[in-house]
Amino acid sequence: xxxxxxxxxxxxxxxxxxxxxxxxxxxxxxxxxxxxxxxxxxxxxxxxxxxxxxxxxxxxxxxxxxxxxxxxxxxxxxxxxxxxxxxxxxxxxxxxxxxxxxxxxxxxxxxxxxxxxxxxxxxxxxxxxxxxxxxxxxxxxxxxxxxxxxxxxxxxxxxxxxxxxxxxxxxxxxxxxxxxxxxxxxxxxxxxxxxxxxxxxxxxxxxxxxxxxxxxxxxxxxxxxxxxxxxxxxxxxxxxxxxxxxxxxxxxxxxxxxxxxxxxxxxxxxxxxxxxxxxxxxxxxxxxxxxxxxxxxxxxxxxxxxxxxxxxxxxxxxxxxxxxxxxxxxxxxxxxxxxxxxxxxxxxxxxxxxxxxxxxxxxxxxxxxxxxxxxxxxxxxxxxxxxxxxxxxxxxxxxxxxxxxxxxxxxxxxxxxxxxxxxxxxxxxxxxxxxxxxxxxxxxxxxxxxxxxxxxxxxxxxxxxxxxxxxxxxxxxxxxxxxxxxxxxxxxxxxxxxxxxxxxxxxxxxxxxxxxxxxxxxxxxxxxxxxxxxxxxx
Amino acid sequence: xxxxxxxxxxxxxxxxxxxxxxxxxxxxxxxxxxxxxxxxxxxxxxxxxxxxxxxxxxxxxxxxxxxxxxxxxxxxxxxxxx
Numbered sequence: 001x002x003x004x005x006x007x008x009x010x011x012x013x014x015x016x017x018x019x020x021x022x023x024x025x026x027x028x029x030x031x032x033x034x035x036x037x038x039x040x041x042x043x044x045x046x047x048x049x050x051x052x053x054x055x056x057x058x059x060x061x062x063x064x065x066x067x068x069x070x071x072x073x074x075x076x077x078x079x080x081x082x083x084x085x086x087x088x089x090x091x092x093x094x095x096x097x098x099x100x101x102x103x104x105x106x107x108x109x110x111x112x113x114x115x116x117x118x119x120x121x122x123x124x125x126x127x128x129x130x131x132x133x134x135x136x137x138x139x140x141x142x143x144x145x146x147x148x149x150x151x152x153x154x155x156x157x158x159x160x161x162x163x164x165x166x167x168x169x170x171x172x173x174x175x176x177x178x179x180x181x182x183x184x185x186x187x188x189x190x191x192x193x194x195x196x197x198x199x200x201x202x203x204x205x206x207x208x209x210x211x212x213x214x215x216x217x218x219x220x221x222x223x224x225x226x227x228x229x230x231x232x233x234x235x236x237x238x239x240x241x242x243x244x245x246x247x248x249x250x251x252x253x254x255x256x257x258x259x260x261x262x263x264x265x266x267x268x269x270x271x272x273x274x275x276x277x278x279x280x281x282x283x284x285x286x287x288x289x290x291x292x293x294x295x296x297x298x299x300x301x302x303x304x305x306x307x308x309x310x311x312x313x314x315x316x317x318x319x320x321x322x323x324x325x326x327x328x329x330x331x332x333x334x335x336x337x338x339x340x341x342x343x344x345x346x347x348x349x350x351x352x353x354x355x356x357x358x359x360x361x362x363x364x365x366x367x368x369x370x371x372x373x374x375x376x377x378x379x380x381x382x383x384x385x386x387x388x389x390x391x392x393x394x395x396x397x398x399x400x401x402x403x404x405x406x407x408x409x410x411x412x413x414x415x416x417x418x419x420x421x422x423x424x425x426x427x428x429x430x431x432x433x434x435x436x437x438x439x440x441x442x443x444x445x446x447x448x449x450x451x452x453x454x455x456x457x458x459x460x461x462x463x464x465x466x467x468x469x470x471x472x473x474x475x476x477x478x479x480x481x482x483x484x485x486x487x488x489x490x491x492x493x494x495x496x497x498x499x500x501x502x503x504x505x506x507x508x509x510x511x512x513x514x515x516x517x518x519x520x521x522x523x524x525x526x527x528x529x530x531x532x533x534x535x536x537x538x
Numbered sequence: 539x540x541x542x543x544x545x546x547x548x549x550x551x552x553x554x555x556x557x558x559x560x561x562x563x564x565x566x567x568x569x570x571x572x573x574x575x576x577x578x579x580x581x582x583x584x585x586x587x588x589x590x591x592x593x594x595x596x597x598x599x600x601x602x603x604x605x606x607x608x609x610x611x612x613x614x615x616x617x618x619x620x
Contacts, residue, residue, distance in 0.1 A: 061571070086571045088555035109570075113556050242568050242600045245578040249600060271575065275595045434576070489551045497555075497576050 039157030041072030180445030184382030265435030293435030342419025
């Protein structure tokens with residue numbers, strides 16, 4: 001019986017120890033090697049008292065050995081916290097501090113940047129594992145133990161912790177928080193297994209499959225790539241950071257790696273379509289294309305499906321808090337004039353239903369907020385009991401026993417066909433850009449932290465390709481000389497790049513409603529004009 | 539200011555995330571994670587507006603964007619019709 005996430009890889013290791021499990025540009029790990037590294041890493045964690053009830057920070061690039069590291073953390077009974085290695089060090093420190101990690105897996109460069117910026121946030125860190133094997137590890141003030149990957153591999157392997165239970169945290173994914181601080185979504189072993197086992201069965205992943213690893217580890221899409229591959233005895237091929245931004249290189253990489261299952265946000269596929277020169281390469285091996293995270297405009301989807309003629313396409317939907325919870329298999333050919341792609345129906349062992357504004361379960365044709373129930377639903381937000389209670393509501397129809405449902409905040413229309421639901425939009429100020437969740441409140445919070453800024457507001461302008469373009473305006477403090485590029489540079493030290501506004505306008509005052517609130521519709525029109533003007537000049 | 543200096547200044551302001559971090563024309567932008575898909579779009583837009591150069595799709599490769607020096611060489615090559 002599988003009830004812990006590491007059992008997926010452990011079972012495949014027993015069956016096929018010599019088969020490739022994970023590869024990147026420089027390193028290929030077979031199942032046996034992955035398992036041995038993980039067992040030694042669990043030993044290193046145990047040496048530092050890290051086991052059940054602990055979190056381990058993983059601030060490291062998308063590399064094969066870091067997949068072994070995740071596996072090792074799980075074997076030790078702890079949970080890992082993957083942090084974007086491209087995020088500003090201030091933000092990474094904030095997340096690691098919030099999660100209270102006492103052991104950290106990272107590289108020399110990232111560790112140095114982290115300790116340079118905010119050593120106070122890292123006071124709890126007792127041991128650091130450097131996966132880049134530096135000849136001379138950097139000095140990290142206040143940190144007792146630094147170990148390299150090479151040294152770690154010499155440690156005696158330890159048995160996996162078996163007295164864990166399926167509702168123990170497996171990993172914590174941090175997403176944008178409206179109050180200005182990222183919030184950690186705590187995912188249990190059961191949460192992840194519910195999705196991964198359904199995904200393996202639905203896609204029919206088998207030992208001969210070669211999965212892409214396009215999403216970064218801190219993004220929930222990577223859960224499928226890594227664990228569906230490991231669970232099926234297949235291999236996952238991590239898209240190198242050197243390749244991913246370059247459309248033609250990426251198009252060639254998918255071909256030369258003979259990828260059979262691709263999973264990404266739609267905007268990555270649209271970029272391949274527009275700039276990847278896909279007609280130059282052979283994609284007959286590619287049998288499945290999965291996409292999630294944002295709406296895929298049908299006009300582009302149609303063209304992508306033509307370029308990948310052997311592939312079955314699935315539209316997956318689900319916030320980080322539930323993982324993928326609905327799925328829609330895209331018909332081939334796509335019916336003409338089909339403009340709203342359904343998000344599909346609930347996956348196995350999951351209930352998804354829409355609640356109307358007056359508290360009824362929505363019928364076909366009606367709109368409502370999508371609620372999700374079942375073992376896919378997160379344990380909660382790390383150390384945020386009130387925020388958790390708001391999101392995990394008592395099931396409105398099951399009042400006689402505890403039955404939490406997750407309120408997605410997503411508005412949907414119930415369809416009267418096989419498509420299940422149609423996504424309509426958000427109830428709040430959360431937007432999606434390139435598949436990433438961004439709370440406009442978090443960006444405004446950072447803008448207000450900038451010493452030169454007196455007032456600021458941001459809006460999301462709809463964009464057919466990337467979902468939303470984030471643009472903003474600010475009012476400077478009196479007698480302060482500043483410029484939009486200064487303010488943007490400040491944002492860049494606090495926010496992930498996708499959340500930094502692509503345009504800022506300086507104003508004498510923000511447009512206001514009669515009640516004194518920021519008039520967002522007017523600001524949106526004003527900024528649309530400003531952005532168009534700027535683009536027509538260039 | 540040379541294009542190299544302009545580009546360094548642009549990258550320091552827009553792509554470097556940590557205050558006080560250093561950057562030279564020969565530092566690998568790729569190894570330091572400065573060029574992701576958004577960073578690449580920003581640099582291409584900068585080259586378009588500041589240098590008046592549009593890089594053709596086939597020249598958008600990791601080698602051509604490895605360092606500031608490589609980008610400057612690419613711009614000169616595109617300008618000379620190469």
